[in-house]
Amino acid sequence: MQPDSAQTADVKLLKAVARGDEQALAELYDNYRVILFGLLVRILNSREEAEDVLQEVFLQVWRRARDFDETRGKPFTWLVTLARSRAIDRLRSLGARDRVAQASTREASEEVSDAAADTFRSEQRALVTSALSQLPEEQKRPLVLAYFDGLTQSEISAKLGAPLGTVKTRMRAGMLKLREQLTGQNESFGF
């Protein structure tokens, strides 16, 4: 969700990283550190854990940059997916027993926070936040629980006390609506 020029620059950086360019990795880190670190803190609810995982993520980028295929996705999607996946793995390893119970706590604490990044990212954040806010709560909640807490459909069903089939329907409907909301923006942001 970045301008085409920024996406192109990030692709070049990833290619340079794949060639072993340390400076390119440093630039990539500078471009994405606040977005990814915010995401990691949101998922792990711990600065210490989040910094640890952030380090792991960029080491993984260093080792796997050659796996990035620009025809299959944008650098933003690749990096965010990598970071989230690492964080969910860390979250699950920290204690699956309490994960479902903790989910609602983290959700409540994060939703009151505010943006503090540059203007461009603030705009992006506003657009996504707006798109999410337009989702009915019954659709938004399962998406948030899945995305930030790493819960599966069955776990969400148990947590919300809703039938599994209903959860599946709501999650799919929520994702469809979110995509519709973002599609217009995607054009302008090179999404």
Next chain:
Amino acid sequence: MVHDDYKQMLPVRALSALDAADSVALNEHLLVCAECRRELETWEATAASISLSVTPMEPSATVRERILQQIREEGRSRAAEDTDARVVPFVSRSPAMSYGLIAAGIVCTLLIGWIALLARQNRIARTEVARLTEHTKRIEAQLTREHEIVSILTGPESKRTPLSGTTSAPGAYAMLAYNQKGQAVLLAEGLPAAPAGKGYQLWFIIANKPVPGQVFNTDSSGKGTMRDQMPGGVDDKAVFAITMENSTGAQSPTTPILLRSEL
């Protein structure tokens, strides 16, 4: 599940929220469905956008330094490994040499395959030769035996004595031929095949005393051939008879005489 069922799963897969069974099934489908793979990429982009709803946060400055420090250490380790690798006494090869080695490898592979094929054919040929040799030996033995029988039956010095069926076997007939060496051949016909465990036994009745001979049987046409060795004391007064006995033979007749020579 069909294609549309898997398509329904894609948005949730992008959130990593599928339950294990669905996830496994979808993974298998994605291996063979390019359309779903492409669509999953768009859903992953949508899912990634959710991350932008989160408050951006600044990590501590030490994280950047730790990352760069670690990749430098990895770089040094890799360089050391590369150096170690170069120490391994492998000679650097030119492309022509590499092609030569590849060609040599192919030739070796073909040669090994050819040798294996030859070895297999050799084993088959040896087995066949052994089988034919055994068959030939059997034929030779049979020919020898038949030649001896013919010799006994037709030799100028051979004696031939007919045996006629008694009232117990009125249609039976046999002929016993023997030579000076005491080699005897019995040809019989008109005797039904003996029951299981039974056989026809030849008797040499010398001075009214029966001397047991060999046991034989007949085929479905009622014919049978047997070789035997004449006991000592057989003279012109000897009588030959045939009875039915156990297949292992008896020391004296236990059943009525079926065939006998003339006195």
